[in-house]
Amino acid sequence: MRIKKEDKVKVLTGKDKGKIGKVLKVVKKTNRVVVENMNVVKVHQRPTQANPQGGIVDKTMPIQISNLMVMCNACVKPTRIGMKLLENGKRVRICKKCNQQIDS
DSSP states (O other), X not given: OOOOTTOEEEEOSSTTTTOEXXXXXXXXXXXXXXXXXXXXXXXXXXXXXXXXXXXXXXXXXXXXXXGEEEEOTTXXXXXXXXXXXXXXXXXXXXXXXXXXXXXX
């Protein structure tokens, strides 16, 4: 998976189309990502001992990674990600538009 935690991403489709946010969590098993303040839904919570009132709560739900693009730090545009092998044997992610290294 080429999207990592703390990446800035742009939403391509859905109700949050065009918005930019930071990745909070990556769910590799389902190829989904939780993005800060994106795909927020209202969830009805049943009363429990911890929350005796219950009620309607806002919850951030995961987004499919195919609906996101990583934002490049150098050219400040959404871009596809490529992989490059450095001389020391380490693999890093690069921007396909400006060939700058995304990983620090």
